[in-house]
Amino acid sequence: MRQDKLLVPTLREAPGDAEANSHKLLLRGGYIRQLAAGVYTYLPLGWRVLRKVSNIVREEMDRTGAQELLMPAMQPAELWQESGRYHVYGPELIRLKDRNDREFALGPTHEEVITTLVRNEVTSYRKLPMNLYQIQTKYRDERRPRFGLLRGREFMMKDAYSFDVNWEGLDKVYKEMYNAYSRIFTRVGLDFRAVEANAGSIGGEGENHEFMALADIGEDTIVSCTACDYAANLEKAEAGFTEVPRRDEGAPAFERIHTPGSASIAQLSEALGVPANQLVKTMIYVADGKIAAVLIRGDHEVNELKLQEVLGFEDIRPAESEEVAAAGFVPGFASPVGLDVTVIADREVMNVASWIVGANEKDYHLKHVIPGRDVKITKVADVRNATEGDVCPRCGKPLQFHRGIEVGHVFKLGTKYSQALGATFLDQEGKSQTMIMGCYGIGISRILSAITEQRSDGGSMVWPVSIAPFHVHLIQIAAKDEAQRQLAEQLYEQLQAAGIEVLYDDRDERAGVKFKDADLMGMPIRVTVGKQAGEGLVEFKNRAEDRNEVYTAEQVMAEVLRFVKP
Amino acid sequence: MRQDKLLVPTLREAPGDAEANSHKLLLRGGYIRQLAAGVYTYLPLGWRVLRKVSNIVREEMDRTGAQELLMPAMQPAELWQESGRYHVYGPELIRLKDRNDREFALGPTHEEVITTLVRNEVTSYRKLPMNLYQIQTKYRDERRPRFGLLRGREFMMKDAYSFDVNWEGLDKVYKEMYNAYSRIFTRVGLDFRAVEANAGSIGGEGENHEFMALADIGEDTIVSCTACDYAANLEKAEAGFTEVPRRDEGAPAFERIHTPGSASIAQLSEALGVPANQLVKTMIYVADGKIAAVLIRGDHEVNELKLQEVLGFEDIRPAESEEVAAAGFVPGFASPVGLDVTVIADREVMNVASWIVGANEKDYHLKHVIPGRDVKITKVADVRNATEGDVCPRCGKPLQFHRGIEVGHVFKLGTKYSQALGATFLDQEGKSQTMIMGCYGIGISRILSAITEQRSDGGSMVWPVSIAPFHVHLIQIAAKDEAQRQLAEQLYEQLQAAGIEVLYDDRDERAGVKFKDADLMGMPIRVTVGKQAGEGLVEFKNRAEDRNEVYTAEQVMAEVLRFVKP
Structure with a gap:
């Protein structure tokens, strides 16, 4: 193509609001232009890359026997009500009303639509397994759209949905998808890692993996082993753990100590001369409307997704300070002693010999606190984030941390949607069974940004041959x-x-x-x-x-x- | 592909609400499924056809040097306010608000977005001419979605927009597009006609043509000459006209005649024994809020688009019966005699020697009414629909009528949008000029239905090789x-x-x-x-x-x- 008339408006400088290097470069190189926050036009060069990425995805999906179709973006609200996600999804779901006042959502994902379709059209085990996919524009009203195509409100995705007669079938297609994704991300030239992940709002009962493009700008933290192939999103990552047997017999009774102004771990640690990893934080949460306490080492952070799984609740969040006070806690000095709410102790906190905790009284703490004796613990579990000093849960070697951009995600959904929406089939004996589902996403437009993050430097970019707009x-x-x-x-x-x-x-x-x-x-x-x-x-x-x-x-x-x- | 696991759910019977043969067949053949009124999923076979059609369109567009890009469906309302179409478009424009209460429209067309883009990015004559296109999902909240993909609310279109330095440039690209469209519709296997058309809500100052697939189900009437190549949409079609010199001198004064119960032309014609083509209808319209009268032969129909053009008004509609009465007219017996509102006379009505019109009194008409003498006429113009008895305006041979489905439309827009949105460029002398635009649409998904209408018969369909899902x-x-x-x-x-x-x-x-x-x-x-x-x-x-x-x-x-x- 001749450049003379081509619409590729390069810029000397990126607009001031572009933070990420990839965002700057895609703007400066004439690949994209913003129409509204998180809403972009793909100019001719950007569109060429997007089509090449789509074609690689299509080839690899077709190779696995998946069938391509196209579902609408406009989805009747009733479908989302049926699945129970209409309210769960919150303001990220873009809603609209048609001229007859019927409610619709602009699809951020298509579990409801595809499950209903397959429910209506597939009734016999003989049509299964089936894996259906589309490459389509998706909508998500992000609270803070940013980084160009990395976190947009209108973006392009490949989403696939598999339907099987049993879990073995799902295991097989899951593995095929995992392998197809590895081929796709290799072919588009990404430096990526597949990591164990948490299912988030998509939900589901089985394992799931994220495909992460390594990049400092990434919003996710990837924890991986320096020796073996263990890798997980920080949301999901475990750390190696060795239980230290407690020797609590003969321990003295707990004692009230004056700790003026020590409302934070840092202050307390300094005041007492005790390292943070020997202190115990009492964190107050609201889980499905009820107060729960989490005990965790002073140097650790609560992992809310792990906590949610342990508690088995849908909705969990840190209590607001008014809620903390209303529940009878003194903020900064909350105590687990004498509590009759659910108390979750992180397993690492159980390795701390004698606890120093809040006294539930301003400027006072308690020392010589013994779990079990002084604190009623509902459950001990892994509810913390791994940290850079931790070791691999598989092989015990040091863990390392990277930042990553999620470019793909494979889920074993199980029956979450097929049950809610009634997607059943008749098996060989004529018995009705619920379909076993998986779902598999790739952020097509996001790949442009991820590649640019990895392959650019200041005012210079080099596309991989496979997806370059021109060779x-x-x-x-x-x-x-x-x-x-x-x-x-x-x-x-x-x-x-x-x-x-x-x-x-x-x-x-x-x-x-x-x-x-x-x-x-x-x-x-x-x-x-x-x-x-x-x-x-x-x-x-x-x-x-x-x-x-x-x-x-x-x-x-x-x-x-x-x-x-x- | 093996059919065993393919999602192609054929049906013995079409759902009862499918009227059009193409709609029935696309449902029965397992090509599409409805998700909501006018909103469809393209199943694997339907999607294969859609992709083949898209690729043919892409090849022919690229061949002309047009550049492909992709614009967002979410369009900020401000753009539509700037062009003045936000209110004109009415309830067909799907509107939504984001989480910050900003208004957006889901694009039914992209003049605003592309014109703004080009305004911002192209400033010199050296980058022009430029023709930009996309193949994209469009949204239009049809009052009555029907006939499957023929009149949908979410559908796929190819839309192109050209930008030129002058009208000669526009003429050239317009001709290229016209030719590309002819190749496209030939390649996809459609039986079609290119016809002169009316611009409708897209607007514009120059000529425009529709590409019509011939089909009885079509919502448009195509008027074409049996001898020469004249063809036009009924909305636009002229009929041959020969003026008959009036001989009004010495005509008697008009006379009141008793016509009990003759409130319609048919009744009046029968009562008086005068053929309808010798009677004069007085039709009352509301044009931009004001009353206007149209005089037309009893056997003719008013063409509202022609009338709108003649009056130069944005909004024109037949008056409601209360409005007719409120304006002082007696419904069924409205009279043009003594009126002081705008009166448009169709040119054919001027060939009627002595007029019989309403007396503006129940059960009375006037005869021997002479235009000019008895009726003050603002303007004489062609404001009627052609009829099957008419002759070609070019060669005088008989006209014929067909039904057609609009599958493509090419417009000379001129400066309508470039002026409203300020798309200017610096010419060779460094002077600022307004860009001259054209726009060119193809209803990609609609083609599936049009082809099916033409190539199916009851429970049998035969796809053209070029776009068949499989050969x-x-x-x-x-x-x-x-x-x-x-x-x-x-x-x-x-x-x-x-x-x-x-x-x-x-x-x-x-x-x-x-x-x-x-x-x-x-x-x-x-x-x-x-x-x-x-x-x-x-x-x-x-x-x-x-x-x-x-x-x-x-x-x-x-x-x-x-x-x-x-």
Whole structure:
């Protein structure tokens, strides 16, 4: 394509509100433009990348035997009421009314629609297993849209839904999807990790994995082992744990100590000269409307998703300070002693020999507190986040932490939706059974940002060949030089005839402008037709290796072909 | 693809609310399913057709040098306020509010978004002309969604927008688009006509054409000449007209006649024994809130779009009967005599020698009424619909009428949007000029219905090869017959290896069920592996010609290839 009339409005500077490097580069390189917060237009270059990513996803999904279809974005609210998610989903679900005042949601995901479809159309075990997918625009009214395509309100996803007669079938398709995802993210050129994850609002009963693109801007923390292949989202990650037998016999009775102004662990630790990992925090939560207390080591943080799982509640959140006070606790000095609410103790806190806890009295703590004797504990469980000092739960070697962008997620849903929406089938004996479901998402548009995060540096970007908008950026230095024009046109024709996608910068601009634009736009190969055109020589640059060679036209053809089709 | 697990739920009967034949067939053939009124899921077969149609559209658009991009469906309401369409569009525009109470519209069309984009990004004549397009889901809250994909609320469109430095540029791209559309509709296999049309709510200053698929179910009437190539939408169509010089001198004064019960033209015609084409109807309209009268021959109908153009008003509609009465008219006997409102006379009514009109008194008319003398006429113009008895405005030969489905529309917009939204550029002299725009739409999903209307008959459908979900339907009669299985599997492999798309009916079903499903599903070639499989013989059927041949496996390969790749 000739660059002369192409709509690729590069920018010298990114708009001030673009924080992430990928966001800046996609704007500056002329890939996207914002229409509203979290709502973007994909300009011709961005759209080319998006289509290439979609095609790779489609090829790998089709290869597994999944069937592509397209469901509507407008979903009747009744479906969401039937599944019970209409209220759970909250303000992130975009709602609207039609001219007859019927309520609709703009689909952020399609479990309800697909489950209803399969419920209505598939009745026999003979049509199962079935795996259905679509590549579609999704809507989510994010509280804080940001980082360009990373957290948008209108975005593109691939979502797949599998239906099986039993869990073994689900295990099989889950593994196929896991493998397909690994191939997809490899082919699009991402540096990624598959990690164990928490199901979040999608729910479900079985295991699930996230595919994380490694990037500092990522909103997720990935915990992985430095030795074995254990990897999990921090939300889900365990740390290695060794129980220390308690020796509480003969321990003295607990004692009230004066701790003026020590309402935080840091203050208390300093005042008493006791390290935070020897102190016990009492955290107050509201779980499905009821107060619950969590005991955790001073240097640890509560993992609310783990806590939610342990408590078995739908809705859990830290109590507001008024709620803490209303429940009879003194904020900053809350005590677990003498409580008759649910008390969850993190298992690490049980390894602390003698506890120092709040006295439930301003400026006072208790020491020599013994769990069991002084504190009634409902349950001991792992309810904390792993930390960088922890060891692997599998092999005991040190854990490491990275930041990641979630680009894919595979879930074993089980019967959560098939039960709620009545998706059953008749088995070989003619008995009605509930379908076993899985669901599998890929953030198609988000991949653009994730790749850009990984492959850009300041004002320079290099796309992987597999998804680059064009393979070659052909630059003619002097628009009016006849020898250059002839050689460039010849290469443009020859490369295209060989199936190479070429963007030909035929503009009447200064060389500096052309090179700066080419750096921003990021085609993986640059071929420059300049002063040596008269001798039939051009410059070839493999941008990823930052390698420059002078070639003849024949050599450059061979080199490009070798690079693009290895 | 093997049919065994494919989600193609054929139906013996269409749901009762499906009226159009295409709607019934797309449901019965397992192509689509309704999620809500006017909102459909494209099942795997339907989605395959949709993608093939999209690809043909894309190829032909790219061939003209148009650039593909993708704009959001969520459009800030401010853009629509800026263009002035936010209120004009009415309840068909789906509106929503985000969590911060900002108003959005779900785009039924993208003039506002693209014009703003180009305004912001293109500033010099050097980037023009530019033609940008997208293939995208659109939203329109139809008052009465019906006929399946023909009038939906969520549907797929290709929309293109061109930007030029002058009208000559627009003329050129308009012609390119017109030609591309002709190629597209030919390639997808539609029987269509390009007709002159009215711009409707898109507006614009120049010519525009609709591409109409001929079909009885069509909501539009196409008027075309039996001799020359004149063709127009009834909304726009002219009829040949010859002015008859009036000879009013010496005419008698008008006279009141008693016409009891003759409140309609039919009654009046019968009572007086005067044919309707010698009577004059006085129709009362409300134009931008003011009363206007239209005089038209008794056998003609007012064309409101023509009337609107003549009056130059935005909003025009027939007066309600209360409004008629409130304005001082006696319903059924309204008179143009002595009126001081705007009076538009259709030019044909001026050829009626001596007028019989209402007396504005119940059961009375006036005869010998002379225009000019007795009736003050504001303007004489063509404000009627053509009728089947009319002649061509170009060549005078008879006109014919057909019904058509609008599948495409090309518009010369001129500066309507570029002016409202400030899309200007600097010309070669550095002077600011307003861009000249065109817009070009294709109803991608609607094409599925249009094709089905044209190519189906009761329970039988035949897709054109170019957009059929599969080229060949390979049917193995007896699922458990080993000879049949072997030959069918061999053909399945060989055909696919040759690039043929094969749907292989390997189901354990009765032959009757398989054939009935195949008729409904509509693949253009059917290859049946049955009793003669042992001798290596199969049946080949070109379904459009309803031709059956018995071939060897080699012959069938050759025949299929000849058919699919002519």
